Amino acid sequence: xxxxxxxxxxxxxxxxxxxxxxxxxxxxxxxxxxxxxxxxxxxxxxxxxxxxxxxxxxxxxxxxxxxxxxxxxxxxxxxxxxxxxxxxxxxxxxxxxxxxxxxxxxxxxxxxxxxxxxxxxxxxxxxxxxxxxxxxxxxxxxxxxxxxxxxxxxxxxxxxxxxxxxxxxxxxxxxxxxxxxxxxxxxxxxxxxxxxxxxxxxxxxxxxxxxxxxxxxxxxx
Amino acid sequence: xxxxxxxxxxxxxxxxxxxxxxxxxxxxxxxxxxxxxxxxxxxxxxxxxxxxxxxxxxxxxxxxxxxxxxxxxxxxxxxxxxxxxxxxxxxxxxxxxxxxxxxxxxxxxxxxxxxxxxxxxxxxxxxxxxxxxxxxxxxxxxxxxxxxxxxxxxxxxxxxxxxxxxxxxxxxxxxxxxxxxxxxxxxxxxxxxxxxxxxxxxxxxxxxxxxxxxxxxxxxxxxxxxxxxxxxxxxxxxxxxxxxxxxxxxxxxxxxxxxxxxxxxxxxxxxxxxxxxxxxxxxxxxxxxxxxxxxxxxxxxxxxxxxxxxxxxxxxxxxxxxxx
Ligand SMILES: Nc1ncnc2c1ncn2[C@@H]1O[C@H](COP(=O)(O)OP(=O)(O)OP(=O)(O)O)[C@@H](O)[C@H]1O
Ligand SMILES: [Mg+2]
Numbered sequence: 001x002x003x004x005x006x007x008x009x010x011x012x013x014x015x016x017x018x019x020x021x022x023x024x025x026x027x028x029x030x031x032x033x034x035x036x037x038x039x040x041x042x043x044x045x046x047x048x049x050x051x052x053x054x055x056x057x058x059x060x061x062x063x064x065x066x067x068x069x070x071x072x073x074x075x076x077x078x079x080x081x082x083x084x085x086x087x088x089x090x091x092x093x094x095x096x097x098x099x100x101x102x103x104x105x106x107x108x109x110x111x112x113x114x115x116x117x118x119x120x121x122x123x124x125x126x127x128x129x130x131x132x133x134x135x136x137x138x139x140x141x142x143x144x145x146x147x148x149x150x151x152x153x154x155x156x157x158x159x160x161x162x163x164x165x166x167x168x169x170x171x172x173x174x175x176x177x178x179x180x181x182x183x184x185x186x187x188x189x190x191x192x193x194x195x196x197x198x199x200x201x202x203x204x205x206x207x208x209x210x211x212x213x214x215x216x217x218x219x220x221x
Numbered sequence: 222x223x224x225x226x227x228x229x230x231x232x233x234x235x236x237x238x239x240x241x242x243x244x245x246x247x248x249x250x251x252x253x254x255x256x257x258x259x260x261x262x263x264x265x266x267x268x269x270x271x272x273x274x275x276x277x278x279x280x281x282x283x284x285x286x287x288x289x290x291x292x293x294x295x296x297x298x299x300x301x302x303x304x305x306x307x308x309x310x311x312x313x314x315x316x317x318x319x320x321x322x323x324x325x326x327x328x329x330x331x332x333x334x335x336x337x338x339x340x341x342x343x344x345x346x347x348x349x350x351x352x353x354x355x356x357x358x359x360x361x362x363x364x365x366x367x368x369x370x371x372x373x374x375x376x377x378x379x380x381x382x383x384x385x386x387x388x389x390x391x392x393x394x395x396x397x398x399x400x401x402x403x404x405x406x407x408x409x410x411x412x413x414x415x416x417x418x419x420x421x422x423x424x425x426x427x428x429x430x431x432x433x434x435x436x437x438x439x440x441x442x443x444x445x446x447x448x449x450x451x452x453x454x455x456x457x458x459x460x461x462x463x464x465x466x467x468x469x470x471x472x473x474x475x476x477x478x479x480x481x482x483x484x485x486x487x488x489x490x491x492x493x494x495x496x497x498x499x500x501x502x503x504x505x506x507x508x509x510x511x512x513x514x515x516x517x518x519x520x521x522x523x524x525x526x527x528x529x530x531x532x533x534x535x536x537x538x539x540x541x542x543x544x545x
Contacts, residue, residue: 051453051544078455089450105253106456108246150454 007057035210082151258467276476283422433530473527
């Protein structure tokens with residue numbers, strides 16, 4: 001589903017964020033990505049959703065070589081990927097409902113369908129009662145869960161999550177991970193970046209480890 | 222769609238939705254964007270009113286001036302525009318000679334009509350028209366010459382000039398004056414004014430587009446985070462652009478409405494004095510306004526300008542905002 005072939009990413013400042021990364025993530029897989037801060041986890045995810053282009057090497061998603069996806073087709077590519085961002089990226093002037101509904105609006109769903117799906121999605125993350133609340137009135141963990149609800153509401157083929165449990169207590173973290181497992185169970189390919197080694201090693205999924213931009217564990221397949 | 226709602230592959234449905242579904246959702250987003258943009262415009266009544274006023278005044282100026290010019294043209298078209306030559310006889314020409322000369326002129330093919338006005342007739346008429354009868358009565362001598370009013374057969378300016386030169390050459394005639402000249406001058410003046418108004422209008426239109434472009438640029442800047450987020454989630458450029466185009470449209474339409482109102486108010490303001498002036502000349506002249514159609518056109522045109530300004534801003538600035 002996601003394939004990296006000797007991918008390197010050097011930012012304009014000359015810093016090598018990724019070096020010769022080769023990895024294949026199969027369809028229906030659930031994979032953790034770990035490593036120190038600055039190891040290149042977010043960079044790897046940004047390459048998948050075409051926020052960045054690799055300096056060298058090739059990234060393909062669902063059999064499509066991303067170097068062939070031009071600017072005009074980036075939106076369609078991103079609509080197939082649900083993303084939970086490290087810093088939430090919520091619209092702070094819109095209520096929770098509107099935030100979660102955004103991907104459906106972009107994809108052009110009928111408004112009744114939007115209401116139904118948004119509530120189902122909010123229900124899954126335990127925020128149904130907050131649908132009218134403004135994000136600013138929510139705790140960090142609740143905001144994170146709104147981000148998760150938004151990422152899954154469009155039922156994407158791929159789910160990327162960058163530190164999805166960063167702000168959550170252990171119980172809630174475990175609950176959120178179970179939620180990701182449930183999505184994976186119904187056929188979503190899941191890639192989660194996390195520092196929380198204790199939590200992810202308990203879950204028995206493949207773990208990729210990055211160190212200074214190089215894959216040092218879990219590479220290949 | 223809902224029957225497949227539980228199908229886990231529905232993520233792929235987006236690419237297979239039928240054309241009519243896509244059209245419906247496109248319409249839906251237009252409705253949403255239009256409503257959302259309008260509510261944003263209304264939620265900031267003061268700054269929106271400012272923009273509307275600026276646009277309205279910039280549109281009302283050239284439109285109001287051209288309405289004024291239309292009225293002036295209406296007035297000038299009511300003036301008798303038949304060219305007439307006034308032949309002022311030489312002092313030594315007697316009334317008999319002048320009358321005979323007038324008869325001779327009447328025979329000519331290039332002259333349609335001749336009216337002879339002896340100096341006595343002229344004095345009477347002048348004292349009646351001018352109200353200076355007392356002054357004129359007190360004069361010992363009649364200062365007026367005999368006058369022959371000649372209406373040329375041709376309306377062509379060159380033909381009339383030839384005729385004017387010919388009669389001017391005759392010994393009996395002191396001066397042949399073309400009465401048309403002032404009307405032509407008026408018309409040329411009005412043509413010049415029209416050009417000036419057009420130039421002013423073009424400049425102001427450019428100004429409106431730039432002002433609206435700048436307003437939309439600020440709106441884009443204010444919603445930068447939102448644009449980045451929606452692009453991250455897969456919004457197309459069209460999707461991101463739409464609300465801003467509507468914002469431009471609303472500013473332009475509002476400006477058009479203000480402009481139409483300003484022109485109507487200005488006309489109402491001068492209508493009383495114009496009526497009084499017209500009736501003092503015994504005229505039933507009515508001040509022409511914009512009319513409903515033209516007012517609607519103005520609103521429509523304002524909307525177009527708004528769209529143009531928004532398009533300018535959106536195409537210059539939206540592309541720069543990419544998720545980082
Ligand atoms: N836009 C950028 N421009 C320049 N350098 C960048 C940029 N983004 C990231 N980097 C650098 O690339 C390296 C990898 O960054 P990245 O964000 O991928 O790390 P990370 O593993 O996600 O870290 P964290 O756990 O702190 O989120 C870092 O050293 C960072 O300074
Ligand atoms: Mg990161």
